[in-house]
Amino acid sequence: MICLYLHIPFCRERCPYCDFFLVTRPGFVERFFEALAVETAAKAALFAGQSIKAIHFGGGTPSLVPPSFIDGWLSQISGIARISAETEITLEANPEDLLPASLDALQSVGVNRLSIGVQSFADRKLRALGRAHSAADARRVVLEALERFPSVSIDLMCGAEGEMLAEWEGDLRAALDLCPQHISIYMLTLEEKTRLWRDVRKGLRDLPGEEAQAAMYRMAAELLGNAGYGHYEISNFALEGHHSRYNLASWMREPYLGFGPAAHSFLVDGDAETRFSNVSSLTRYLTDPVGAVDFREVLTEAQRFDEEVFLSLRIRKPLSVGFLRKGHKLGHQHLDDILVTLQEKGWIGVKKGTVTLTEEGFLFADHVAAELLSE
Missing domain, CATH: 1.10.10.920 (Arc Repressor Mutant, subunit A)
Incomplete structure (x- = not known):
């Protein structure tokens, strides 16, 4: 079995704390999926005939892309390998993209697990994080997603500017009230050369210290654990049977194949284990999706x-x-x-x-x- 990852690099704008590879040029979506079809055909021999354990649409913001493009790529994959009812198909999404019609469309093309970038259920904190949605948007979307998808994950972030333990507890309890099957907890970290990193260096922003973040993390582990969420990975908590199959396979060092700019892959051939990644450039990827690999090594x-x-x-x-x-x-x-x-x-x-x-x-x-x- 193998897992597949597709990096969809498009975002409306870059969050101040984000250092992922992305572009704010959604007009290139059609050209991107044309290049993706070429890359997928070129890599077909690497996974032809295999059963697909999980497919993960990451980014960027995959929910920006019309579901018809998702459907087209999944159709191409199903002509190469075996997608079954047991295949986990996860799509990362932002609340502001998810109207009822778009949720229905994602469900209809085969997405069976939605990962929603909530980050907080407090409007003050969402503004501090530079997020585009409101707390009301987040609650509405999670409830509507739970009506349609068998597994829903939400991301929460602690350590925003001005955040105190009581506000973080409010986020956790709001999440528990909604009962998603999976909750990911991330401590806000300063990534070099991000807008937030520059603001902190200039003294324009002040974030909670390590001890405060550690207290938030401990609170999350306690509250989620008491509510029945298994702490199966540093940042991830899940109800029984709802861990992320794609992420867990990656941590278990099982093979996965990445597509799109900046996507990583890990393949095993006998005793040889190889990691490689695509270029972190949309322009270069669109020009030559087959030759887009910029790093490859056989592990010692x-x-x-x-x-x-x-x-x-x-x-x-x-x-x-x-x-x-x-x-x-x-x-x-x-x-x-x-x-x-x-x-x-x-x-x-x-x-x-x-x-x-x-x-x-x-x-x-x-x-x-x-x-x-x-x-």
Whole structure:
């Protein structure tokens, strides 16, 4: 089985905190899908005849695109590989794009999971984040989506300018009142060269500190956990049976194939594991969608070890101590000392020869990974 990812790079405008590859030129949509058809045909041999586990439309803002284009690409895919009733087909969307007619259209072309960029249910916070929709828009859209799709995910963001713990609790409780099947929690981070990064450097904006964000994260884990949402990945919580199959497959290092500018791929051929990505340029992609790859590497043994450590920690997949000893280059005693220290801090649990992150350890996953990597 394989997963597919399509990066649709179009947005109305760039959010001040966003550093994803996107363009604000929706007039290029038709040309983009023409180029996409060429790229898809060229890559057909890489997934022909396989069962498709999940298809993820990311971006950018895929909900900006007329559903007929989504339908056309899915039809092309179904002529190459096997899409079944079990295939998860997720589309990322913004509330301002989702009228009842557009929701009906997305459902009719085969989308069965909607991921909605709510970010907040508070108008003050939405303005601070530079979002185009209102809190009322968000509530309406989530309710209408839940009537049409078997699985709905919403994104919430903590750490906006001026945000206090009580406001964040309001977001969480508003989400729980709506009962979506999946909730993603993101801590606002300053990405270099974004508008928000420049404003903070100039002293024009002031964001909550790390301790405040950590308190928000802990509150989310507690409230969502008590409501029955399983914390299956650092940022993701789901009711039973509603985890993101595409994202979980990526973290489990299962094969996936990316299409569109800036899309990444990971393929396995025997013992060889290859990662590659397309150019982060719409112009270059439209000019040569087949030759759009700008990065490719076959992973070394050390890289494979490091990926296994880093990605397993994100989903609390148990890591064998024996596996860690085999890949860690600083000696068994040094590794054992590291494990003792991390366990004393309450960041990991060691049980029956395996290591997993604790709930508190999710906050320090990058630090734990750095201690356990091969170098």
